[in-house]
Amino acid sequence: MSNAFLRKLSEFASLSDEDTALLQEACSEPVVVPARHDLIREGDKPGPIFVIMEGWACRYKLLPEGTRQITAFLMPGDCCDMHASVLSAMEHSIATITAARVATINHARMEELILTRPTLTRAFWWTQLVDEDTLRAWIVSMGRRDSLQRVAHLMCELYVRARNIGLTEDGRFEMPLTQAVLADALGLTSMHVNRVLRKLRLGGVMELTAGTLIIADICKLVSIAGFDDNYLHRRLRRAA
Amino acid sequence: MSNAFLRKLSEFASLSDEDTALLQEACSEPVVVPARHDLIREGDKPGPIFVIMEGWACRYKLLPEGTRQITAFLMPGDCCDMHASVLSAMEHSIATITAARVATINHARMEELILTRPTLTRAFWWTQLVDEDTLRAWIVSMGRRDSLQRVAHLMCELYVRARNIGLTEDGRFEMPLTQAVLADALGLTSMHVNRVLRKLRLGGVMELTAGTLIIADICKLVSIAGFDDNYLHRRLRRAA
């Protein structure tokens, strides 16, 4: 199954052939977007629903002082702003991190799917709730975990999410995030992220080089992070 | 209008008499819950939808080391877990802070409302999206604001939310949160929250005593916080 969106949704719900076909068709014309390109900006009127088919993106907000806070990473299969049309303006921006293939679904089409396909509606709700629990997990990390735990926790989250969509192999996966990007997500400076990564590397826990994360000791990593993947609400649990 | 839930929803949508009557009836039998009482605990199967009719509550998560992180405050009119039934287990707990009147709506009833009353459905979506943007605003605060800005920002948020449901009068409102509770929400210690509050008091910005917040200089407060209430997505803007 080459469609990451389908792969992700079918992780939660068993989709009928008709549901599958409808979804397939809805995001059949993805557009290639270059890296570091805004899909939508804070203040804009909500646009269509974006579905990331390939590549990485993030939600972020710029502060007056020029600093940036990333509030979510978007990976293949993730979709944004399912119902944002209800609001009059976006409160944050969404940008690609790498070059990406992005499908768009207009709101009329989405509304139609929601009204007529109860299984899809439930699956969409599930993604929404997982995203929400992920936001809460980030708040917990920022509020009550130190930098080492915080980095470890994010690495665990991204690893599990990558694994769920079949992007890992044998404790490693491609994670094209610079230390500056990680810092913007973790509420740290890139210099400090660098020091934390060194510590994890020297401790034989994990190594992040050239855009790939290699987890040497997943048990140590999970234990440092205090990671519990419940918040990602997976039905199936596969081995690492 | 004595029903805080109705008051809040009608802020976004103009509800028909029938919608109003249905909502009124759905939460017509609130229960009084004592202070510091869990409504639902992490790990529990999702229960009914809770609607806070009176009093304060919060979502929180306990960490292994015994620390606590609050991820949201719930005020009159706020409802939780609209669609949580989709999930198999709660990822966080919800507890009252003060004594509270809490209505419950079972999921079958809610589903019926959503299927038959499009105006209500849109209004529910709006509350959901506001909650989500609030989570993101908290992440931004924790990641990129220092303690003074963070406290100021939270006070702004709570003041605007209280004002929206008619709980303020002339720059003041009842905010029954201890410094320890604020600390658990802000990712600080109660000692440091105390020092920040003193600074704001001595600066003639605001004063928090005996469970009421008195804002002396709203402009200063907003400017310290870098507060912008867009994320609460209000349609109407009333004067303070």
Add this chain to the structure above:
DNA sequence: CGCGTTTTTGAAGCCCCTCAAGTGTAGTGG
């Protein structure tokens, strides 16, 4: 009035930031 909770204040220390410089590494053009 007495007791638990909350608030307040102080002193010492650590975690992470700021500022600063230097080291790769990939891409470009001569």
Add this chain to the structure above:
DNA sequence: CCACTACACTTGAGGGGCTTCAAAAACGCG
């Protein structure tokens, strides 16, 4: 093929913001 540039990564020194530990004062409630 090598200078040149841009960007990401790396490392160090010093400082500040928030924590930890500790204890006293104030408050609220039976």
